[in-house]
Amino acid sequence: MTGDGERAFTQTLERDQRVEPRDWMPDGYRRTMIRQIAQHAHSEIIGMQPEGEWITRAPTLRRKAILLAKVQDEAGHGLYLYSAAETLGADRGDLTRRLIEGRQKYSSIFNYPTLTFADVGVIGWLVDGAAICNQVPLCRSSFGPYARAMIRICKEESFHQRQGYELLMTMMTGTPAQRETVQDAVNRWWWPSLMMFGPPDADSPNTAQSMAWKIKRHTNDELRQRFVDMTVPQAQALGVTLPDGELAWNAERGHYDFGAPDWAEFKRVLAGDGPMNARRIAHRRRADADGAWVREAAAAHAAKQSRAAGQARAAEGSVPA
Amino acid sequence: MSFDDAYAALTDHQDDTRWAYGTGFSDPLAGVPTDVPGGVDAADLTAYCLMLGDDALIMSHRLQQWVTRAPELEDEMALANIALDLLGQARLLLTRAAQAEGAGRDEDDLAFRRDAADFRHVRLAERADADFAHLVARLLVFVTWRLAVLDGLRGSRDPVLAAIAAKGVKELTYHREYAAQWVVRLGDGTAESHRRMRAAMHAVWPAIGELFRPHPVPDRLAEAGVAVPAAAARAEVDAVLSQVLAAAGLPPPTATDGGATDGGAGRDGAHTAALDEILAEMQGVARATPGGLW
Amino acid sequence: MSDEIRHEWPLFEVFVRAKRGLNHVHVGSLRAADHRMAVHHARDLYTRRNEGVSIWVVRSDDVTASEPGDRDAFFAPSADKVYRHPTHYRIPDSVPHI
Numbered sequence: 001m002t003g004d005g006e007r008a009f010t011q012t013l014e015r016d017q018r019v020e021p022r023d024w025m026p027d028g029y030r031r032t033m034i035r036q037i038a039q040h041a042h043s044e045i046i047g048m049q050p051e052g053e054w055i056t057r058a059p060t061l062r063r064k065a066i067l068l069a070k071v072q073d074e075a076g077h078g079l080y081l082y083s084a085a086e087t088l089g090a091d092r093g094d095l096t097r098r099l100i101e102g103r104q105k106y107s108s109i110f111n112y113p114t115l116t117f118a119d120v121g122v123i124g125w126l127v128d129g130a131a132i133c134n135q136v137p138l139c140r141s142s143f144g145p146y147a148r149a150m151i152r153i154c155k156e157e158s159f160h161q162r163q164g165y166e167l168l169m170t171m172m173t174g175t176p177a178q179r180e181t182v183q184d185a186v187n188r189w190w191w192p193s194l195m196m197f198g199p200p201d202a203d204s205p206n207t208a209q210s211m212a213w214k215i216k217r218h219t220n221d222e223l224r225q226r227f228v229d230m231t232v233p234q235a236q237a238l239g240v241t242l243p244d245g246e247l248a249w250n251a252e253r254g255h256y257d258f259g260a261p262d263w264a265e266f267k268r269v270l271a272g273d274g275p276m277n278a279r280r281i282a283h284r285r286r287a288d289a290d291g292a293w294v295r296e297a298a299a300a301h302a303a304k305q306s307r308a309a310g311q312a313r314a315a316e317g318s319v320p321a
Numbered sequence: 322m323s324f325d326d327a328y329a330a331l332t333d334h335q336d337d338t339r340w341a342y343g344t345g346f347s348d349p350l351a352g353v354p355t356d357v358p359g360g361v362d363a364a365d366l367t368a369y370c371l372m373l374g375d376d377a378l379i380m381s382h383r384l385q386q387w388v389t390r391a392p393e394l395e396d397e398m399a400l401a402n403i404a405l406d407l408l409g410q411a412r413l414l415l416t417r418a419a420q421a422e423g424a425g426r427d428e429d430d431l432a433f434r435r436d437a438a439d440f441r442h443v444r445l446a447e448r449a450d451a452d453f454a455h456l457v458a459r460l461l462v463f464v465t466w467r468l469a470v471l472d473g474l475r476g477s478r479d480p481v482l483a484a485i486a487a488k489g490v491k492e493l494t495y496h497r498e499y500a501a502q503w504v505v506r507l508g509d510g511t512a513e514s515h516r517r518m519r520a521a522m523h524a525v526w527p528a529i530g531e532l533f534r535p536h537p538v539p540d541r542l543a544e545a546g547v548a549v550p551a552a553a554a555r556a557e558v559d560a561v562l563s564q565v566l567a568a569a570g571l572p573p574p575t576a577t578d579g580g581a582t583d584g585g586a587g588r589d590g591a592h593t594a595a596l597d598e599i600l601a602e603m604q605g606v607a608r609a610t611p612g613g614l615w
Numbered sequence: 616m617s618d619e620i621r622h623e624w625p626l627f628e629v630f631v632r633a634k635r636g637l638n639h640v641h642v643g644s645l646r647a648a649d650h651r652m653a654v655h656h657a658r659d660l661y662t663r664r665n666e667g668v669s670i671w672v673v674r675s676d677d678v679t680a681s682e683p684g685d686r687d688a689f690f691a692p693s694a695d696k697v698y699r700h701p702t703h704y705r706i707p708d709s710v711p712h713i
C-alpha cells in the first residue's frame with residue numbers, strides 16, 4: 001500500500017499536480033509542510049504587532065482605516081494558513097503553544113521596532129514587497145491547501161504593498177523632516193528585508209529537498225536578486241537611497257550587484273536575540289492567557305446549548321440556503 | 322505564472338471564479354445633494370453631526386486598542402471589522418459636520434486638531450475596558466443605542482444624514498448581534514465568565530442614562546425633521562437590553578441613571594481623564610508634524 | 616477539552632456562494648464554539664471583500680470523505696461514459712452558439 005502511495009505521490013509531483021490532505025505522503029513531507037505553514041502563519045500573526053501599534057496613532061483618518069484593514073488582513077492570513085496546517089492533522093492550539101513557548105519560529109523581520117509612522121509605509125513597500133516575492137511562487141506549492149491559501153493571500157498582499165508605497169510617495173512631498181524620516185526608515189528596514197529570503201543558498205541545507213518536493217520553487221538567492229532588481233527603480237522613483245554602497249547595475253549579469261546582509265545578525269535575531277523578540281512573544285502570550293477564560297466560557301455555553309437541544313441539533317441549519 | 326514579474330503574476334488568478342473580488346464597493350453618498358436643507362440651522366446640523374461622529378470615532382479608537390489582543394483570532398477579525406465600520410461612519414459624519422460648518426475644515430481637522438472640551442461624544446464611548454466582558458458590555462449598550470438612533474435617522478430631512486444612517490443600520494445590526502451573542506455566552510458559560518460579565522454590566526450601567534439626556538440641539542433638529550430626540554431611543558434600548566440580559570441569565574443591574582447627574586455630559590464637552598489619554602495617543606503624530614502630508 | 620493539547624473550539628469547514636447562480640465552494644476552515652459563531656466568523660474571515668452572498672458551515676468531524684485509495688472504485692466507472700461529455704459530439708464549426 002505504501003508502495004502504491006509513494007508511486008502516486010511521486011507521480012503527482014512529476015505531473016506538477018497538487019498533493020491533497022488525504023493522499024499518502026512521506027512523513028518528512030508532512031512534517032516539513034506543517035512546519036513551513038505554521039511558521040508562515042505565526043509570521044502573519046506576530047507581523048500584526050509592529051504596525052498594529054500605529055493604528056491608534058495614524059495621522060489621518062484615511063491612513064487609519066487603511067492600516068486597520070491591513071492589519072486585519074494579516075490576522076486573516078494567519079487564519080487561512082493555520083487552516084491549511086490543520087488539514088495535515090496539526091492543531092491550531094498546539095501550534096499557538098509552540099509559538100508562545102518559543103519552540104516554533106516566525107519571520108525575523110518582525111523583531112525590529114517601528115519607530116515612526118514612516119515605518120508603516122516602508123513595511124508595506126519593502127516587507128510586504130519581499131513577502132510577495134517569496135509568496136507568489138508558493139501559489140504553485142505542491143501542497144494544495146497551502147497553494148490555495150497563498151493565492152488568496154497574494155491577492156490581498158498587493159494592496160498592502162501599494163498602500164505603503166503610496167504613503168511614502170505622499171510623505172516625500174511633505175516637509176523636509178518627513179522626507180528624513182522616510183529615508184531613516186528605509187535605512188533601518190532595507191537589510192532586514194533582504195534577510196527575509198533566508199540564508200544564502202550555500203548555507204541553506206533544506207532547500208534541495210524542498211525544491212524536489214516542489215514545496216519551494218526558487219532558491220533564497222534567486223528570490224533575493226529578484227527583489228533587489230524590482231526595488232531599485234522603485235527607490236529611485238521615490239527619491240530615497242538604499243543603504244548599500246555596493247549596489248550597482250551589472251550589465252553583464254543583467255542584474256544589480258549588492259552587498260551581503262549581516263548574517264551574524266540574522267542568526268542572532270532568528271535565535272531570539274533581536275531587539276523585539278521577547279516583547280513580541282510576551283504580547284502574544286498575554287493575549288492568549290487573557291483570552292483563556294473567554295474561550296472556555298464560549299465552549300461551556302456551546303456544550304450546554306447542544307445538551308439542551310439534544311437530538312434537535314440535527315435539524316438546525318440543515319436546509320440549504 | 323511568470324517568475325520575471327512577481328507582481329504581474331498576481332493577476333494570473335483574476336478569472337478564478339471562486340473569488341468575486343471587490344465588486345460591491347460603492348460610495349454611500351453618491352448622488353446625494355450636500356446643501357443644508359432649507360429651514361435647517363447649519364450650526365445645529367454641524368453640532369449634531371459632531372456628536373454622532375465623535376461617538377463613532379472614540380468608540381472605534383477603543384476597539385482599535387483591542388487589535389492583537391483579542392481572545393481568539395476570529396474575534397480579532399470581528400472586532401477589527403466593527404472598528405472599521407464605526408471609523409467609516411465617523412468619517413462620513415465629520416465630513417458632513419465640516420460641510421455644514423462651511424469654515425474650510427475637513428474630517429482630519431476635526432479629528433486631530435480639536436481639544437478635549439470640543440469633543441461631543443457620550444462618555445460611554447471613551448471608557449477603557451478592563452477585560453473582554455467590559456468590552457462586550459459596553460459594545461452591546463453602545464451599538465444597541467446607536468442602531469435605534471440611526472434607524473430613526475433613515476427618514477431624516479437631511480439627505481446626507483439619511484444616507485449615512487441607512488448604511489450604518491446594516492452595519493450596526495451585525496455589531497449588535499455580535500455583542501449580544503458574547504454577552505449571552507459569557508453570562509451563561511462558566512462561573513468565572515458569569516461573574517465577570519455581571520461585574521461588567523454593573524460597571525457600564527451608570528453610563529446609560531447620559532445617552533437619553535435631553536439636549537437642545539437634537540431636540541430642535543427633531544422638530545425640523547432632521548434628528549431623533551435624545552430620549553426617543555430609550556424604549557427600544559431598554560427592551561433589547563433586558564431581553565439579552567435575560568437570555569444571559571444576568572440580573573438587571575440597578576443604579577440606573579447614576580451617570581446623569583455627576584457633573585455634565587459628554588454632549589456638552591464634559592469628559593473624563595480617559596479622553597485626554599485617547600487624544601494624546603490619537604493626535605500625537607498629526608500634531609507633531611505641522612504641514613505634514615500623509 | 617479532556618485532552619489539554621486540543622484547541623478549545625471545534626473546527627468548522629466553510630463554504631461560500633460567491634455569486635447567485637454559483638455553487639457553494641469550500642474556502643477553508645475556522646474555529647468556533649458553535650454553529651452560530653462559525654457563521655459570524657466565516658463572514659468576517661472569508662467575505663471581507665464582498666466575496667459572498669451565502670455561507671454554509673459544517674463541523675469538520677461531520678464530514679465523511681471518500682478514501683483517496685478508493686478513487687478507482689468511486690470515479691473510474693464514470694470515466695468511460697464519454698457520451699456524458701459535450702466534446703463527444705462533433706458538430707461543424709459553422710453551426711453557431713452550440
Ligand SMILES: [Fe+2]
Binds near residue numbers: 073153157
Ligand atoms: Fe500577510
Ligand SMILES: [Fe+2]
Binds near residue numbers: 074128157160
Ligand atoms: Fe501584508
